[in-house]
Amino acid sequence: MARPVDLLVIGAGPGGYVAAIRAAQLGLKTVLVDKDGRLGGECLNYGCIPSKALIFTANLVHKLRHAGEMGIEYSGLRVNMEKLQKWRASVIERLNRGIEQLCQANGVEVLFGEASFLDPRRIRVVDHDKAVLEEFDAAKVIVATGSRPNDLPAFRFDGRRILSSKEALELAVAPAHLLVIGGGVTGLELGTYFAKLGTQLTVVEFLAQILPGVDPEAARIVARSLKKLGADVHVGSQATTWKEAEGRIVVAAETPDGPREFVVDTVLVTIGRRPSTDGLNLANAGVGTDEKGFIRVDREMRTNVRHIFAVGDVVGQPFLAHKASKEGIVAAEVAAGRAAAADWRALPSAIFTDPEVATVGLDEAAAAQKGFEVRVGKVPFAAMGRALAAGETEGFVKVVMDAKTARLLGVQIVGPDASDLISEMAVAIEMGASVEDIALTIHPHPTLPEAIMEAAEAALGRAIHVVNR
């Protein structure tokens, strides 16, 4: 007999577990199903969280190695990779447990197994051996099954030579020479991490710019810093084949300078992600997807089948955990009969390269394309006392303004702690702030966010600490 539930959430990543908790808070009898055997999904277990645990550690190492100018002298700095990996695992475990406790405290029932639709309401959950664990008759369903990395026909993941980001994060030995195919967010974050641990890094990016889609000026700063780390970056290039030779890997690539061969030890493929919907049997529920397999949803996160919702990576780009969580809350609230909608205006994003890049709203080019009369205010961190004192002067804050109304359209920050600086600007955009509002708000001295206030002043043509253009 199928067990009736108010809501079944499939996938316990940042979209699914957040949706389940909110739904339970609103009084829905909620079951959360995940096939992975632990909560938190890709983000917590194989993505954002472990990569940050490693990246921040590598940043510390890198900073110490370059602190001679500040008078830091030491000998025998060594990274114990095994211990580092244990530490990564411990961070994940603590967060796993935290989510478990939150589910329990809110009355969310957790079931580990693989869910599939029998029809639009009935869902069967099976274990690894395909034995049926339970069948549900769900009044509402939220699909939050996420995405997984793409590979290439010529570079299939093998867990040994050709790695996905998940496997790269678990490497207990930094490769001597790593080649990254795809110079986007994931590829550069991980590539930078390894480079700071002493790996020789080569990046092959198909498009003409690393971090495609990011403000070109910001991408340029990251490219410069990669070069300082000794990385070899090839844009407009395509890795075509590989072979093993004398225990190493020879990767052939087409570059603007002609064909090249790179002899490396490991290849990391980070060329985007595709929806994880295998095994769900969406067709049994009649849920429609686009040509790439992403589930189509409306502003209430409903699919074409009214009682079935979808949130997070499985509904398409951008693949951001915080987007998934907000969508999960919207879906849960709508499922509980509340008036909610995905109506945000600011979807910030943070990239943990060196320096970090964080953006929200429109960049210059996008604003111009939308027909705004664009004015920009830009302030380099090198002009800010705090950045100098901390020895991190790379980068800038750029404020994009509608010249007609002085409305804040977007902000691009590249530089120290950019990921932490961007949230203020997300609030500003959601509140419909004008650039004047930001310029008039006192920012404490000496701090990095002063650069935001200064960039706002610059957009208005009256900056104090840089020469106005």
Place this chain on the structure above:
Amino acid sequence: MPKEFKLPDIGEGVHEGEITKWLVKEGDPIKEEQLFVEVMTDKVTVQLPSPYTGTVLRILAKEGELVRVGSPIIVVGEEGDTLPASPAPPSRQEPAAPQEPTAPEAPRTAPTPPPTGEVLATPAVRRLARELSVDLAAVRGTGPRGRITEDDVHSVGRRSAAMPASQEVVPVPPAPTGRPEERIPIHGIRRRIAEKMHKSTTTAAHFTYVEEVDMTHLVHLRDKLKGRAEKKGVRLTYLPFIVRAVVAALKDHPTLNATLDDERQELVVKRYYHIGIATATDAGLIVPVIHDADRRDLNGLAAEIERLADAARTNRLTPQDISGGTFTITSLGALGGILATPIINWPEVAIVGIHRIEKRPVVHGEQVVVRDMMYLTCSFDHRAIDGHIGAAFVESLKEFLEHPALLFVEA
């Protein structure tokens, strides 16, 4: 490059206009200076000339739609440009969510028309609007730069709840009755009339005072002057005399040449005389204004009245022509009738209604004589004008009309 044309500023205090009629359609060729759209503001209907020569690529507002000044209404391309395959978003649609720069494979979107009027409201206000089923695009924000506040949403929410068919909510389509009937949309000038009349009758404390005037002398005088005026190309009706008499009477009773500022609770007495003449047009009643009526001679008044009447009939009134009135005259007798009670042209405080002049038996001394008689019905806003003031004004007006020579000695 296709060019957009935005609804221009068409007069003082005009923030929006209603598109009443498109004179071109998508795909039509269009020439510079060609009139291409009819727009009605809360004051006047105007036809706008095209600033460009080319082809109409897109029309961005529907007939009947209210468009804010500065919003694009039409896209004109080069001659020979063809229509784009996909329709443009309607003018008040929210721009698409900002593209996320980190998305590695995100394609750049094709150029779209400039975003227009994305509503300015905080996330909490947007949620409140959803909960109250209030469409933010239809809410006028009272905060800085038009920001919509919680109070704005609450007040629309209350009104919608009380009056389900109000402008802010989409009314449920009426069920067909099965009987022969036609539903005529109330828009354009009709809507403005409806709003203004409702405002006046629910705001002003109307009272109406009726008087009878012996027009015999004025009829003789007008008969004498008519021929002379005609030689100068001027059609002399009774109206210029009445305007002149009204101005003279207003000078005796200045508090009637005024508007009431409800917000500040002040009577704004005008030291200039802009006299509105209520005029029937096919679209409905409008009130062109004779500016500085006190500074015009009789023929000058007649010529101006004729110009305004022509312009009203042919939709060529300028915003200037229908703004700034201080007092209104309305003719009520064209078809007959004895008396009508005029509605004040709010926020003015008084209106004079004139009726037909007809021969009636009148007692003069001990005799019954035939005289040219006319009724005057004057409505006043009793909040500002007490009965005896209104009566004194009408008696003064009566004196000027019965002894028109006074109109020419006192000036």
